[in-house]
Amino acid sequence: MVENPDCSAILIVDDEPNSRAILEAILTSERYQLYYATNGLEALAYAGRVIPDLILLDVMMPGMDGFEVCRRLRTDPILRDVPIVMISNLDDQQSRLQGLNAGADDYISKPFSIAELQARVRTITRLNRFRNLLTERNQLQEAFEATIDSWGRALEERDIETKKHSNRVTEMTLSIALEMGIEGDMLEHIRRGAMLHDIGKMGIPDAILLKQGPLTPSEWSIMKTHCQKAYDLLWPVEFLRPALDIPYSHHEKWDGTGYPRGLKGEEIPLAARIFCVVDVWDAMRNERPYHPPISMEDTLAYITSASGSHFDPRVVDVFLQIIHRNL
Numbered sequence: 001m002v003e004n005p006d007c008s009a010i011l012i013v014d015d016e017p018n019s020r021a022i023l024e025a026i027l028t029s030e031r032y033q034l035y036y037a038t039n040g041l042e043a044l045a046y047a048g049r050v051i052p053d054l055i056l057l058d059v060m061m062p063g064m065d066g067f068e069v070c071r072r073l074r075t076d077p078i079l080r081d082v083p084i085v086m087i088s089n090l091d092d093q094q095s096r097l098q099g100l101n102a103g104a105d106d107y108i109s110k111p112f113s114i115a116e117l118q119a120r121v122r123t124i125t126r127l128n129r130f131r132n133l134l135t136e137r138n139q140l141q142e143a144f145e146a147t148i149d150s151w152g153r154a155l156e157e158r159d160i161e162t163k164k165h166s167n168r169v170t171e172m173t174l175s176i177a178l179e180m181g182i183e184g185d186m187l188e189h190i191r192r193g194a195m196l197h198d199i200g201k202m203g204i205p206d207a208i209l210l211k212q213g214p215l216t217p218s219e220w221s222i223m224k225t226h227c228q229k230a231y232d233l234l235w236p237v238e239f240l241r242p243a244l245d246i247p248y249s250h251h252e253k254w255d256g257t258g259y260p261r262g263l264k265g266e267e268i269p270l271a272a273r274i275f276c277v278v279d280v281w282d283a284m285r286n287e288r289p290y291h292p293p294i295s296m297e298d299t300l301a302y303i304t305s306a307s308g309s310h311f312d313p314r315v316v317d318v319f320l321q322i323i324h325r326n327l
């Protein structure tokens, strides 16, 4: 059978050739990929291979009956969420209950209405495909977040002076952002941008990045390219484009004397204006190869003095409120 990934896959399990043929006739008018099994064991083996969107399961079969097939499917870690509709000649309440207790999602007694069966199958397969899409989306999201974390760790491994720096600055940046009324997806973009703020340093040679002592003017001009390098690295990743504000613009200054573009005032994205205060605060308060930790008093005095030149005054105000609240 040629597989069509756009179609829902339905596994029809029935020992009676006639019953299989009837279900096939009912369902071929719709766009389904149909598979068949003639007994319980074959059904379990097929289900494991195909991972169908729905199993239509006959109850009365020689050997393993439908109830047992259903129970086994429900204990299989891969197949336990596959929708199962039991189709049976048994119309008594006890059989119906037994089917539902075995894990069936629905129980249809023969004779059934063709239109009703088609409608139920349509609803279940549609819901199942939607659920699968959500699962895939979540898995993609998890893989994506793990990639960001690995990039952040790779950078920390290489540039020893930024160890734990990313986590600290991310937390403080988010606190200020929240206080300034930023909400929704933008907070997530800011979190990613802060975690990856110096990702562009991956492209800076070790001799400059890890140099003990002051950089020469030409080394500085190379170091300053890390913002453009971050842009070049992240722009092709569509998911990360909204997170680019911080990696690209965190060295811009309120008075227009920063880099890489020399943006001024509110031309600088707010996320970057928030982050640059936090970045300087964290760099001053923690030990660096070229300076010991600077006291809180001196750090706050510097940040206050640079409000309106290096930093956005509104951001500095919120930053100081948070710091004083936590002192």
Ligand SMILES: [Fe+2]
Binding pocket: 197, 198, 226, 250, 251
């Ligand atoms: Fe930087």
